[in-house]
Amino acid sequence: GAVVSQHPSWVICKSGTSVKIECRSLDFQATTMFWYRQFPKQSLMLMATSNEGSKATYEQGVEKDKFLINHASLTLSTLTVTSAHPEDSSFYICSARDAARPATDTQYFGPGTRLTVL
Amino acid sequence: AQKVTQAQTEISVVEKEDVTLDCVYETRDTTYYLFWYKQPPSGELVFLIRRNSFDEQNEISGRYSWNFQKSTSSFNFTITASQVVDSAVYFCALIEDNYGQNFVFGPGTRLSVLP
Numbered sequence: 001g002a003v004v005s006q007h008p009s010w011v012i013c014k015s016g017t018s019v020k021i022e023c024r025s026l027d028f029q030a031t032t033m034f035w036y037r038q039f040p041k042q043s044l045m046l047m048a049t050s051n052e053g054s055k056a057t058y059e060q061g062v063e064k065d066k067f068l069i070n071h072a073s074l075t076l077s078t079l080t081v082t083s084a085h086p087e088d089s090s091f092y093i094c095s096a097r098d099a100a101r102p103a104t105d106t107q108y109f110g111p112g113t114r115l116t117v118l
Numbered sequence: 119a120q121k122v123t124q125a126q127t128e129i130s131v132v133e134k135e136d137v138t139l140d141c142v143y144e145t146r147d148t149t150y151y152l153f154w155y156k157q158p159p160s161g162e163l164v165f166l167i168r169r170n171s172f173d174e175q176n177e178i179s180g181r182y183s184w185n186f187q188k189s190t191s192s193f194n195f196t197i198t199a200s201q202v203v204d205s206a207v208y209f210c211a212l213i214e215d216n217y218g219q220n221f222v223f224g225p226g227t228r229l230s231v232l233p
Contacts, residue, residue: 034220038161043209043223091161095221107213107221109155111162 003027004096006110013084014118021079021113023094029074030096034107035067038091047092050077074099084117091115120145122212122224130230131200139195139227141210147171149215152186152193157207157226166208169193200231 003026013019023033031052036044048058048069056069068080077096081088093112121144131137143152154166167177169186177184181198197204210224 032219036221043225044221045223046220049218049220093161093163097219107219109163109165111160114161 004030004094004108004110006092006094006113008113009111010114010116012116012118015085016083018080018082019084019115021081021092021094021115023077023079023096023110025075025096025098025108028096028098028100030077031074031099032097033071033077034095034097035069035077035079036093036095038093038112040090044093047079081115084115086117089115089117120147120212120214120217120222122210122222124208124210124224124227126227127225128228128230130232132232133202134199136196136198137200137229137231139197139208139210139229141193141195141224143191143193143210143212143224145191145212145214147214147216151213151215153211153213153221154184154193154195155209155211157209159206163209166195197229200229202231202233205229205231 005024007022033050035047037047038044046059047062048056050056050069050071052071052074058064071077091112091114094110095107097107123142150171152169156164174186183196185194207226207228209226211221
């Protein structure tokens with residue numbers, strides 16, 4: 001089946017540094033990828049929708065200058081948390097949509113990246 | 119607006135008991151899709167089932183079964199003869215065909231199955 005990978009699986013960084021998280025579709029092309037955030041003991045909330053070759057669409061309350069999204073190819077989207085602070089510590093999960101199939105039929109989640117900001 | 123409600127925050131059962139996890143949704147779309155995911159402590163989401171709005175047939179897969187009722191906007195999930203390995207957080211989720219096509223997740227139900 002389709003596989004979506006995320007790298008790194010976990011990261012610890014100091015406050016004020018930037019962290020890049022990669023989301024890759026391994027055996028399909030993904031025109032659209034979604035980034036979700038999950039705080040401890042909470043649900044997953046959509047942060048932004050990333051479309052290949054165009055600017056990402058951010059959900060209300062998500063700072064686009066802080067969470068930079070780049071979807072430069074059909075198999076890779078990156079989320080960069082700039083000037084990370086402890087309140088950004090969370091579990092970040094991406095999902096990728098198979099461009100060749102209906103969106104609701106084929107969206108696959110990555111395994112997630114656990115970010116801890118000290 | 120779209121919304122998914124899982125009224126049970128936490129459930130504890132003893133192994134071999136049956137347990138039902140409730141899910142109620144709201145949608146503005148006529149075509150939508152409902153999902154259940156399991157999230158073990160590792161965090162990775164495990165896909166359990168997908169149902170479209172035109173298919174109200176109930177489904178059974180091993181010890182798992184799902185009851186979809188459009189009349190009450192519910193998509194409940196039952197685990198029969200629960201096992202300790204079923205302990206996890208379970209999320210019900212919705213995708214609307216004509217509105218963004220991203221997942222909208224419920225708050226989750228934490229299931230603990232005690233030996």
